[in-house]
Amino acid sequence: MANPSLLMRKTLKSLRNPSILASLSTSHSRRLSSAAPAPSPAQTQADGGPSSSSFEFSGGGGGDKADDAIYVRAPSPKPASASDPSSVTMPMAFMTGSIVGKRFYKQVTTREADDGNGWTVMLDYRTLKTPSKRPLKLPTLALAKAIAAEWEYQQTDGIRPFTMPLMKLACTALERVPLTRPKIIEHLMKKFNQDLVFCRAPEDNVLTSDVHDRQVEKIDPLLDWLKSEFGFQPVLYSSFFGGKQDEGLIKAIENLLKNTDDCELAAIDAMAAAAHSLVIALGIFRGRLQIEGAIELIRLEEDFQVDRWGLVEGGHDLDIADLKVQISSAAVFLALSRRI
Known part of the structure; x- marks a missing residue:
């Protein structure tokens, strides 16, 4: 089990890290940008489909544990069926300090919402979604970049929800x-x-x-x-x-x-x-x-x-x-x- 003192110090340190603030104003820093470029056909095929593939937060049985799981659509060129599930599940608990799986994405970007009303966060051309499986539509680009920074600074060995307070507040x-x-x-x-x-x-x-x-x-x-x-x-x-x-x-x-x-x-x-x-x-x-x-x-x-x-x-x-x-x-x- 991770040392809680060490985890808390890392959390506080991450909020004070000037490089995070820099990433909010520099579009090319840490691969953050205000718009996600269109994927190439090869990328689309490699991803197993168009950019509608998504990373989703799942609401559970209600109460304080509603955000207890996240889903990542599995790349599949074929329609999903009962015998071929289209998602994999990883445990998610923002408040417990647990580590969720491994980082499964390489690039984090932001782009304007399809209807022009708000901004969304993209993980490898997959739209970040809310517990009700809707795109995480944010009111300002600044907030979208800040949440993108939280996802960008996740470690390769695991996603740490307790280091993403802005994501939790947005949901x-x-x-x-x-x-x-x-x-x-x-x-x-x-x-x-x-x-x-x-x-x-x-x-x-x-x-x-x-x-x-x-x-x-x-x-x-x-x-x-x-x-x-x-x-x-x-x-x-x-x-x-x-x-x-x-x-x-x-x-x-x-x-x-x-x-x-x-x-x-x-x-x-x-x-x-x-x-x-x-x-x-x-x-x-x-x-x-x-x-x-x-x-x-x-x-x-x-x-x-x-x-x-x-x-x-x-x-x-x-x-x-x-x-x-x-x-x-x-x-x-x-x-x-x-x-x-």
């Missing part, structure tokens, strides 16, 4: 959000009253007074922004379970979520889950918070304890790395999905 935005939008918003609003930024450490306790002072310094500016943005004063609680917020504020936040597009809602939901705070996610969404500032607020209390008692290797460091990956990938996905 969520294109497939799950349209079908479960009301439930996603309902879940976010259900957690809103217990938001991290509304829970304040007691000021009159010697064990928590220093934490309270740090919260006042770091979190109060975000609460002031929340009041100016939506017109309602947030209510703070010393209870870990929070308390009821003003109905006007709740309604304003809910209306904002209802007016988001699918990519925006997917990114907000991912950031809120990682941060335990919808307010912090909305701060990033509205441009009030940058990634590092958001992470500082999320980890404020824990970092205070680390400063006092020290960092536990293999514990705190992995938590920090995981949080940076989740917040950074969602923020990058949000930015790249926006049409400018």
Whole structure:
């Protein structure tokens, strides 16, 4: 079994690798291009058919394990039949850190969708597909190139889904959000009253007074922004379970979520889950918070304890790395999905 610490460090390192960023702006770098050239007859024959052959993500039996398999159409010049299956199956789990088979493609490209509305990713002239077996149609070329970079940087000995957070978010935005939008918003609003930024450490306790002072310094500016943005004063609680917020504020936040597009809602939901705070996610969404500032607020209390008692290797460091990956990938996905 792979060392989880090593895998997480590699994941974080891959997001900071400047060569990945370079590949997004240089079409010839790492064989990424804005358009996939038409395959030659020899290539078409070698591939076993036209470019409609595809790499597919398969939805399973529902729930959190819906994306548990991927399918690659087997090259076959003849029509598929019951005795001659047209696909092979490999296990797929984005969240477990498992390695899926071996890299089966050589070239990754991007091209405009056939209907001219969006961009798709190609693996050796095979269209990358969503769990419902539709082409992965992305709203911007920048996002398509970023996801193509995730596929291009896979190792030859295996595909590592945990290094493809943008791919996961794209599948969520294109497939799950349209079908479960009301439930996603309902879940976010259900957690809103217990938001991290509304829970304040007691000021009159010697064990928590220093934490309270740090919260006042770091979190109060975000609460002031929340009041100016939506017109309602947030209510703070010393209870870990929070308390009821003003109905006007709740309604304003809910209306904002209802007016988001699918990519925006997917990114907000991912950031809120990682941060335990919808307010912090909305701060990033509205441009009030940058990634590092958001992470500082999320980890404020824990970092205070680390400063006092020290960092536990293999514990705190992995938590920090995981949080940076989740917040950074969602923020990058949000930015790249926006049409400018």
